[in-house]
Amino acid sequence: MSRALQLARRGINSSQPNPRVGCVIVRDNIIIAEGWHQFAGGPHAEINALAELSGKAEGARCYVTLEPCNHQGRTGPCTKALIDSGLTSVFAAMLDPNPQVAGQGLEKLKQAGIESCSGLMELEAGRLNQGFIMRMTEKRPFVRCKLAMSLDGRTALASGESKWITESAAREDVQKLRASSAAIMTGIGTVLMDDPGLDVRAIDLGERQPLRIILDRKLRLPASAKMLALAGRTLVFTHNGDETRKQELESAGAEIIVVKDEEQNFLKAVMQYLAEQEEVNEVLLEAGAELSGALLEQGLIDEFIIYQAPVLMGDKAKGLFHLPSIETMKDKLELEIVDRRMVGRDQRMTFKVNRKN
Numbered sequence: 142m143s144r145a146l147q148l149a150r151r152g153i154n155s156s157q158p159n160p161r162v163g164c165v166i167v168r169d170n171i172i173i174a175e176g177w178h179q180f181a182g183g184p185h186a187e188i189n190a191l192a193e194l195s196g197k198a199e200g201a202r203c204y205v206t207l208e209p210c211n212h213q214g215r216t217g218p219c220t221k222a223l224i225d226s227g228l229t230s231v232f233a234a235m236l237d238p239n240p241q242v243a244g245q246g247l248e249k250l251k252q253a254g255i256e257s258c259s260g261l262m263e264l265e266a267g268r269l270n271q272g273f274i275m276r277m278t279e280k281r282p283f284v285r286c287k288l289a290m291s292l293d294g295r296t297a298l299a300s301g302e303s304k305w306i307t308e309s310a311a312r313e314d315v316q317k318l319r320a321s322s323a324a325i326m327t328g329i330g331t332v333l334m335d336d337p338g339l340d341v342r343a344i345d346l347g348e349r350q351p352l353r354i355i356l357d358r359k360l361r362l363p364a365s366a367k368m369l370a371l372a373g374r375t376l377v378f379t380h381n382g383d384e385t386r387k388q389e390l391e392s393a394g395a396e397i398i399v400v401k402d403e404e405q406n407f408l409k410a411v412m413q414y415l416a417e418q419e420e421v422n423e424v425l426l427e428a429g430a431e432l433s434g435a436l437l438e439q440g441l442i443d444e445f446i447i448y449q450a451p452v453l454m455g456d457k458a459k460g461l462f463h464l465p466s467i468e469t470m471k472d473k474l475e476l477e478i479v480d481r482r483m484v485g486r487d488q489r490m491t492f493k494v495n496r497k498n
Contacts, residue, residue, distance in 0.1 A: 142204045142234055142262045148177040148186070149206045149269055154346060155180050157323045158420035160207055160237075160273040162186040166194065166228075168201040185210065187219045191226055199227035206266045208237040208259060211246040220249045230256035234266035238277035272323070272422030275443070281412040284326075284441055286426040286433055287318060288461055289448045295458035296430065301334045310485025311448045313343070318446065320344045322425040324352035324415060328432035329361050336367050339427070352376060352419060355395075356411065356432060360386045364393040376419075378411045408439055434463035437474070437494070445476065445492040448484065 148163030156162070156178050164186035166174040176189025184192070187209055191198060209219040209231065223231060231250050236259050237243060250257040267274060272283035289306045290296050296306070305312065319325055325339045332355060339353045350373030355362060360381035368375050369390075376396045387397045400410045415421040426433065426442065436442050447461075467473060476492040483489070 142206070142232065144172065144175070145186075145204045145206050146234070146262060146265055146269065148175055149266075151177050152179055153269075154320045154344070155349070157181065157272075157422050158276075160270040162205065162207045164190040164203065164205040166190050166198050166201050166203050168198075173201065174198070185219050188222055191222055194226070196222065196226055201226075201228055203228050203231045204261075205231065206234045206262075207270070208233045208235065208242055208244070209246040209250070210237065210239075210242050211249045218246075220246050220253075223250060224253045224255065228255055232261050233257070233259040234261055235259055235263045238274045240277070270422075271443070276416045276420070276422050281409075281416045281441070282323070282421045282424045283443050284412075284424045284426055284436065285318070285322070285444045285446060286428075286436070286442045287315060287446050287448075288433070289450065290461060291450055291452045291454040291458070293453050293455070293458075294460060295454035296461055297459045298454065299457045299459065301459075304335070306452065306454075307448045307450045307487045308485050311450075311487040311489065314448075314484045314489065316341060316344055318425055319351060320346060322351050322423045323421040324354050324419070324424045326354040326356070326424050326426050327428045329355060329357040329359075330431060331427070331429050332357075332362060332366060332368075334429075337427070338368050338371055340368070340371050340373065348372075350374075351425070352415075352421065354378070354411075354415070354424070356408075357381075358407065360390070360397075362390060362395065364389050366393075369394040378407075378414075380407070408436055408441055412441060430459055430461060430463040433461070437462060438464065438466055443494055444479070445490075445494070447490045447492070449488045449490065451486060 145163040145165045149161045152161040159181045162178040164176045165172050174190045174193035176186045178186045187205055209223055211218050211220045247257040275283040319341045340350055353368050353375040355377045357377050358380045360379045362377055378398050378400055382399045390397055400407055475495045477495055479493050480491040
């Protein structure tokens with residue numbers, strides 16, 4: 142199963158909106174075939190592994206990181222191919238959270254006389270597909286917030302200047318985060334200040350670029366914004382239904398989505414749209430203190446990746462989050478440290494957000 146998880150990670154930049162899945166087929170304790178899910182619409186991991194055996198695997202065992210599907214989606218059901226292959230057993234790391242599968246795949250295999258179970262390295266498999274699980278169970282993407290800060294916790298000078306707090310190794314690492322994300326999100330304030338591209342550079346994704354998501358309630362995005370001239374799609378979420386502004390931005394390459402919900406539901410409506418209409422599994426948030434704080438307060442951030450540089454920026458510089466609701470120590474938000482490592486001269490820390498009951 143460990144090898145199957147290694148194979149699944151090969152799809153980290155390409156499998157969305159599908160989950161990342163790997164599969165190995167074993168006979169006499171020797172791996173005789175391997176496969177992984179490469180892209181949506183392409184063969185699933187089990188089918189790719191069976192293809193190495195011309196669809197025949199009599200007497201062999203199958204290890205797959207996600208329960209095999211038993212329904213017709215972009216491709217046919219994997220359970221039928223596994224049953225027809227002559228396998229004796231199938232071990233899945235975890236059940237598929239997709240309601241169309243959700244235990245039915247393993248049950249189908251059991252009915253065909255194939256030994257089937259799940260739970261082997263389930264935690265590791267779940268971490269690999271946090272976004273897919275979130276979209277299937279909570280109808281929203283998994284949101285990962287990326288921030289760069291100084292040793293004294295500052296993200297920008299009082300003037301707004303923030304390039305560059307970290308060094309090149311950390312910035313190259315961010316490109317990997319972008320490449321593995323289905324969408325990159327920021328607020329209009331960041332766009333007006335920095336005019337970012339929000340694209341993936343130096344990593345070959347073929348024709349794919351993550352969706353660029355701009356939250357712009359008043360529709361202030363300039364038609365000359367750099368990102369509108371780049372490959373890929375830019376979605377702008379707004380409350381402003383001004384047709385003239387919409388047409389101007391659409392002519393420049395933006396896609397405008399007018400959110401009708403009340404102001405306090407704006408962020409949740411955006412997340413719901415991304416999950417249901419765009420099948421977005423993972424969002425990388427690259428924003429300032431206002432938007433990051435608002436998403437955090439509404440429970441819409443799941444993980445932080447913070448790059449900390451060995452520099453001081455002073456107490457007049459801007460902090461990580463705008464969180465006016467925290468007034469006493471009992472209001473503090475608790476985080477769980479998941480990972481800490483050096484990236485060049487900078488430290489990269491990963492934190493999980495602990496939800497309060």
